[in-house]
Amino acid sequence: MYRQGLTSISAPPEIYNQICKQISLNATIESEITSTQTVIFSTVRPIGFLYKQIEGRTALRLALKQMIYERINETTGEVQYFLTLETGYRFGKPPVYVITDDAEITAARYSEYISLTPYSSFQRKETTFIDKATGRRYVMSYTYDGSIITFNQFSKNVNENFDLPEYIKSVIYADGDKWEQNFHVIQAKWREKQEADIAAKKAEIQSRKDAEAAERKRKAAEKKKAKEADQKAKKAAERKKKTNKSTYSTTSVKKTIKPSKPTTEKKKKEENISDMWSNWAKGK
Secondary structure (H helix, E strand, C coil), X not given: CEEEEEEEEECCHHHHHHHHHHHHHHEEEEEEEEEEEEEEXXXXXXXXXXXXXXXXXEEEEEEEXXXXXXXXXXCXXXXXXXXXXXXXXXXXXXXXXXXXXXXXXXXXXXXXXXXXCCCCCEEEEEEEEEECCCCCEEEEEEECCCCEEEXXXXXXXXXXXXXXXXXXHHHHCCCCCHHHHHHHHHHHHHHHHHHHXXXXXXXXXHHHHHHHHXXXXXXXXXXXXXXXXXXXXXXXXXXXXXHHHHHHHXXXXXXXXXXXXXXXXXXXXCCCHHHHHHHHHHHC
């Protein structure tokens, strides 16, 4: 079953009695149970984020509540004790998708929980009824402490609209909307504050993302600049190396000119008588 929504009003006991009278005339009452309810564990805020598709919708948040009940069925007189775990999957805003698990416990175990819980007990009467005109199933809860009346509508179809029967609205709005107005004003303020908080968080997240993106861009620019400078230095070093190698090659191929040996003048041979006659003969 899916809980489609709820309406809570703060009204005196006579309003509750009038609503009960109208329900008995226009609806089929399935059960009337008076229970003493005690909370053992509760998380008002979600305890984590859950990204999961449930009936085509993505559940965003998860909250838990654990309670114990002493239930007295006014029709049969039966007394039962239950340990209940209520899991609420939030889809951004209330109402929520709620799964309730009940485990029946003994009276001794119930007494043990009562002795350990830090919360105070409160009494509540739950009336489950089916509207004869629409066939919709409702649970009306009346909390004696504070005279709070809460209507929950349950259906098998997840997308069914939430609405109260006209005979209940006629009692609630008999004197205008003063009984429900406080609830709506408080809820409107709460939602307005919630949306403002969400907007502020989104702005903070976006600002942080922008700052991180700017920092990444700056580091990338510095890295690119350093890389370009490194490549420029490497190219300059390569050019210098090539220039030095070319100069070395040019000087190494040049032939070394050996200095010529000084010519030594030959000493003239002294002319003797034989040479004299030989030279005279050549002249002839």
